[in-house]
Amino acid sequence: MDYEVSRKVWESQVPVQFTLQSGGTLGDPLPYYTMLPRFTYLALALPKALTSFNRREDGETIHVEKVWLEANGKPLKMYIPIGVINDQANLLETDSILEISVKTSTAPPKFQMVDRDMMEAMFMQNIKEADYLKTKAEVTQSMMKDELPQLWRSVVNNNFDEFWGINRKLMETNNEFSHVPLRIYYKDEPFKQALLTIKHTDGSLRTIGESIAEILRLSPPTSSESSTPTSESSSSSSDATPSGERRLISHGIDIPSHTPLIFAAKNLSYPDNFVHIVISV
Template sequence: MKYRVMADDREILRELWEGRVPVCIQLASEDCNTMSAPDPYYLMVPRQSYFPLVMEKVRKHFSRAISSSLQEADVWLEYDGVPLKWHYPVGVLFDLYSGGFGIPWNLTAHYSRFPEKDLIRCPSRDAVGSHFMSAVKEADGLKHRGQVITNMQSRDHKQLWHGLCNDKFDQFWTINRKLMECGADESFKNIPFRLHIPDSPPIQKLIKPVADDGRRLTLGDLLSEVIPDKLNEGNKVVIQGIEPPPETPIQWLSEHLSHPDNFLHICCLPPQQA
């Protein structure tokens, strides 16, 4: 069965694509080389993107306040004492740590004291692209045993990445729709997902979208399988900034609420943060 994006579905995909996080970035006081702190830098960052893709703008804004010895240093962002992992999509970081409160999201840019134990370094924009394509390939391996991404050409891979970098919905989805095809079974082999809990590594597990008896599995089924001990603790489950009903089929969620890396990023927030 050929995959088609219906009108309403396409609107959902576009609404998610156009989501933005208002961010206010301040320079860490220990890295400031001027008598007074520079003005913070305000920007609207696409939820689907990655922070390194906007860091050149941040560097340029703070360049006059940074000593020459730090100009080439690896810049890292921190929120409320938490170093932010650059290889997580911006929307995932916002959902995971902000609790949806506090607009703009106040972050601190650091040029020194890189937290080696908490973060991996991002040497270049190309490193972000490599990470992104590795995730897309892993997701396709789970959904289609890697057959779709393998049959694509190099220019298709580049179009995916450039569509994300350039914030071009049509450029990206012209290729990504192929990765969302379900085939004759009308479902993926497995659901590519990562379940995030603050201060814990993400959880992944092989979850099929359809049970052996033919029943379509739901978000509630997935949570019961992956984190049964946390379901009755008052946690809030957020995907793409919203709280889907637990009865939502995970196949639908994977097709419509996945990030551009083709993973369904599920944030499980404790009651005090929700």
């Protein structure tokens, strides 16, 4: 694990503009601008934006449970890290701001509101799933009761040192990872993942490019779309994959396809311990 790489990944941020579209009698307030850590979630950022909007002169209060979010004309998945949302929205505009519309109209069926408590539960479940993939849950099962909750508190408080004081146990294990927690995002499809070892049967290191090709071979892109975090595409025997030159993007940077999968797992994972990669063709 490269400590400096991990710190730089943690400190990377996304410029975000929240715009309220409520149709109020006095018009909508000015947009709310902020810089958000790539690892954080909309469930943590949205309340601050609404606090800003609720200072408007007409006195009307906008509540979290009454809004839904959209970017680039599509409902947002609130359980995905901000950095992944940005990578999906601005694939060809690396320096542009992430524009999020906050709407008070009836939410579309594909939008799922996730509040802070729900996001904490999802985050903790992701941590446990990732550790099961890596160590069959040996690390999380041996942790003290207050250590796992500390990971979430560190995300909420943006405290790198506190986070890595615990997360190091999940990364610096005595044995090799059994599998690597990797999720890939292609267009508007649900995220995809598969059981991936860090090495091939001949002992050579598996690369990011090989891993993504394998995931897409097992679960090729379809026209279906889902808004729930558990509805990944099922495995398929088809060999279809997206054609053309692929860009593999994580944390706003292009990841070389020859990058060893284990390097990504140790250094490029989000706080939920998954490597999240957006594919642009």
